[in-house]
Structure formats: C-alpha cells, structure tokens
Amino acid sequence: MTIVKKAAPATGRWSTARERRFLDHLAASSNVAASERVAMVPAGSAYRRRTQSAEFRVAWEVALREGYTRLELALLQRAIEGTPVIMIDRQGKTRKTREYSERLALNLLAQHREAVAATGAIDADESAKARLARKLEEMADRLDAEEAAAAAANAPAAAPESSDAA
Structure with a gap:
C-alpha cells in the first residue's frame, strides 16, 4: 500500500490578483485564515x-464591514x-415547520437599539411629538x-461723518 501525501496548497507572494481574491473571500466569509488559503498566500502574511x-x-x-453586514443580514x-x-410524530408522520430564536431576535434588537442610540437619533425618554x-x-x-445675517448684509452702510474744517 502506497501512502500518498497531499501537497500543501501553493502559496506565493502577494499580487494584485491574489489581493483581490483575498479581499473578495474576506468580504464573503469574514475569515482571514480561510481568505489567505483561497488567495494562496502564506499564513499570517495578510496581517x-x-x-x-x-x-x-x-x-x-x-471587506470586513461588508462581511459583517452580510452576516447581520x-x-x-x-x-x-x-x-x-x-418534525416527526410518534406515528412517523413528518411535517415541516419553522423555529424562531427569541434569543437571536433579542440580541439583534439590542444591537440595533445601541447603534441608534450611538447616533443620537432617538432619545428613548423623548416622545415623537416632543422630538x-x-x-x-x-x-x-x-x-x-x-434672516438676521441677510438683513445685516443688505443694510446700507452708515456714511462716515465728515469734518469740514473752515
């Protein structure tokens, strides 16, 4: 029996094409190590x-912002x-249903609330009418x-007092 060793993926220097592959994969995955492997560059070299x-x-x-936006969506x-x-009942009958994660929903709501508060867009204690x-x-x-600035700019300038010496 012959044991065949898998060759390590070819890694090389950075190029424009490899950089593009790295950034595209990073945007899709938010995973630096996996993106380095896809771009075939040495591990850790992206850092x-x-x-x-x-x-x-x-x-x-x-790319990371895009990746995290995709994840959030x-x-x-x-x-x-x-x-x-x-779902499979006791008689072996199957039915399709959906599960909803309240924990996930609450975490997303909390993050959204924090993001909105950080922008100062909404004060929770202020009513819509007051805002x-x-x-x-x-x-x-x-x-x-x-209007005051425009009026001041358009006001006629006061004529300087002349002092006629007689």
Missing part, C-alpha cells in the same frame, strides 16, 4: 501586509423567517439667524 500598506488596510476594513433573515425544521417640536424649534432658530 503583515495590513500593517505595511495603508491602501490594503482600508480595503481590508471595507443573514441573522436578521433567520430571526424574521425562522429556520426550517422537519418633532424640538426639531421645528431648531429649524425656526436657524431661519431667524439666517
């Missing part, structure tokens, strides 16, 4: 490249639509300030 190239670092961050879809489950009134008041104040 070094990220510290050495500002352009690569920015592309990496964009998949989790959101699962929380809303549930997960398909096949609207505050916004309208801010707009009125801005308009008054703009």
